[in-house]
Amino acid sequence: MKNKAAVGLLIAVVIAVVGCKTQKGKLEFLHPDSGKRIAYGEQVKLTLNFPNVAVDSVVYSIDGNVFETKRDTSSVVFDTKGYGLGDRSLSARVYVEGKEDIAYSNVMVLPPNAQNYGFEVVNTFPHDSESFTQGLQYQNGVMYESSGRYEKSQLRKIDLQTGKALKSIKLDDKYFAEGMTIVDDKIVLLTWMENVAFIYSKDNLQQVGSFSYGASKEGWGLTYDGKQMIKSDGSNRLYFLNKTTGAEESSIGVYDENGAVGQLNELEYIDGKVYANVYQQEVIVIINPESGAVEGRINLVGMYNENRKPVDNELNGIAYDHQAKRLFVTGKLWSKLFEIKLVAR
Incomplete structure (x- = not known):
């Protein structure tokens, strides 16, 4: 019984570790959260969770229009003043050894209280x-x-x-x-x-x-x-x-x-x-x-x-x-x- 319990515990640990690694390896926006409301005029830092590999390039776009290209995994800044009010779609295309992966997010840019x-x-x-x-x-x-x-x-x-x-x-x-x-x-x-x-x-x-x-x-x-x-x-x-x-x-x-x-x-x-x-x-x-x-x-x-x-x-x-x-x-x-x-x- 003890051996079976130990085996079961080992399997659970392996699943947890594999799941954790899979989540850590997923390309996604860490900031801002999807659907976040942002004040007009705010400068928003865009931060990605990158796979644990060296990237060739990262192309950031807002509403389908490229606004910055990076050769590393550092954050970029989205200045809301340049894009107006309303829903803004964010995307990041990551290129590694000729392959492409894409992350998406969106924010709502709103004015101050009337x-x-x-x-x-x-x-x-x-x-x-x-x-x-x-x-x-x-x-x-x-x-x-x-x-x-x-x-x-x-x-x-x-x-x-x-x-x-x-x-x-x-x-x-x-x-x-x-x-x-x-x-x-x-x-x-x-x-x-x-x-x-x-x-x-x-x-x-x-x-x-x-x-x-x-x-x-x-x-x-x-x-x-x-x-x-x-x-x-x-x-x-x-x-x-x-x-x-x-x-x-x-x-x-x-x-x-x-x-x-x-x-x-x-x-x-x-x-x-x-x-x-x-x-x-x-x-x-x-x-x-x-x-x-x-x-x-x-x-x-x-x-x-x-x-x-x-x-x-x-x-x-x-x-x-x-x-x-x-x-x-x-x-x-x-x-x-x-x-x-x-x-x-």
């Missing part, structure tokens, strides 16, 4: 409770608004003080109007799933052109930064469009300290930042359009409670008076439009 804001109502104005607000913009004393829904979509010029339409046009019944923006002397209006945007004269609202969408097939929000139009499609991406042709020229992902921020809806460009309604939330996020980082978050819970429905009654509509520095917000089928002031928390 500044949180509450609000203070400065003024209240009447708003058409039949307007299914999708786009809103203020310019030279006039509020411009697009109202959605099939068979009911409109584009209107509105008197701020009364909420009455100064001029309006109705879209064809097959179009669902979405976000809009003013580009010089034109108004550009998105449609939801019809893959087309219409261009109108700002003065008389006569249609003067149109363009089809690119990769972002749905139209949600639209704004203009003075050089390009910026479009949302309900995802966490912002698309930058040519101001004349509407062609997509670039895009960027939007992230806060918790991850991707999706459902981006109506947009407004204010002092270098993009303000975006988050669909079905009483929240506006303030986005840096260069990095995609959410730098601010405005909580508007409780601002409007008149017979609110759980759907089709959402906060949606941001406009800004650039001269008087006034911020306006409203929502779908709301009877009021609010001028608000942000209160830092």
